Amino acid sequence: MRSLAILLGACVAFVSGCSSPPPPFKHSTFAMGSTVEFTIEGIPEADARAAVDEAIEDLAYLDAALHAWHPGTLGRINSLLALGGKFTSSPLVLPLIEQTTQLSEQSGGLFNPALGELFALWGFESDDPPMGPPPSDADIARVLAGKPQMSDVRIHGIELESVNPHVKLDFGAYGQGYAADRIIERFKQRGIKNAIVNVSGDVRIIGQHEDRPWRIGIRNPRGEGVIASVLMRGDESLVTSGDYERYFLYQGKRYHHILDPRTGYPSRGVTSVTVIHPTAAVADAAATALMIAGVNDWQEVARRMGVKSVMLVDDQGRVHMNSSMAARVKFEIDPAPQVVIVDTPG
Ligand code: ADP
Ligand code: MG
Secondary structure, three states, X not given: OOOHHHOOOEEEEOOOOOOOOOOOEEEEEEEOOEEEEEEEEOOOHHHHHHHHHHHHHHXXXXXHHHOOOOOOXXXXXXXXXXXXXXXXXXXXXXXXXXXXXXXXXXXXXXXXXXXXXXXXXXXXXOOOOOOOOOOOHHHHHHHHHOOOOHHHEEEEOOEEEEOOOXXXXXXXXXXXXXXXXXXXXXXXXXXXXXXXXXXXXXXXXXXXEOOEOOEEEEEOOOOOOEEEEEEOOOOEEEEEEEOOOOEEEEOOEEEEOOEOOOOOOEOOOEEEXXXXXXXXXXXXXXXXXXXXXXXXXXXXXXXHHOOOEEEEEEOOOOEEEOHHHXXXXXEOOOOOOOEEEOOOOO
16 A cells, blocks of 8 residues: 555656647546556547546456455455465465466565565554554564465465465555556457556556657656656556655654565665566566665566566665666656666676
């Protein structure tokens, strides 16, 4: 869940100027704990409105199924996983479990949606803004000692079981990207060719704006507005994770919501990560993992997760990216930040 003040992990902007054909249909709503923005172009307004109404229904359904702490489908699954033994699960969650298990393994465990107990311990599983203080080292150590992993969850047909009672699923780092993908698939089925869906900074786009590509802004993690913008091509996603989305200050220190499974503490050294990838679900998981991987290890983790274009902003304001990202980024702040370009050999 992210509060309203901090929604623009990525903000949507048009390349330039105004247009003479009918303006894009735009609508924003609050769903999955956050602001969701829709932009649809090139179809009659009534059709765009119908598509958005359907997407809002889908989001409500996904929210009820995937919410990490409100009572619902995932809550029931978590209670039954903790008991051990097989039980029949809602089939809706099975593809999410399968894909997040694979992504978790590829990330070397840095992306670990089985760690819901840890996220709850820090107070990030709450509708209220987290306040601190941070949990005690003893409590963190106790939760980590349970070693919950996605590979502890076994799928038998439509039955589930966990071989570890400490598994508590929380798709907070993946569900919004997954939702953006599902909405765009629905839009495509309705014949929509040009659209943007932005679920709390997880942006998936198709097509373009008139005869030009959509341009998407990346929020400045330590300041107003956008740090850079990216021209989007056809069907792809741009996802940003950052330490500004949900955090509390305690005794002058910032404690944010992306937790390093190795330490149990918020990741350090990186203030935001932006990933471009065909699907928003993978980009979402990867952005979280790469926040934790940090400036030394991000390339290796990105390679294993199959993600090609990455930009990190470190806590000194320096930008680290690979050349495939650099080719697409235009800085929007003056002076432009110091940039470190790193490419993995091969
Ligand atoms: P945002 O898009 O809000 O910047 P993320 O997509 O990274 O953030 O999601 C953060 C949420 O994911 C947290 O609130 C928590 O529920 C969950 N989370 C935190 N750390 C991890 C982790 N290491 N692996 C998987 N999920 C995490
Ligand atoms: Mg994420």
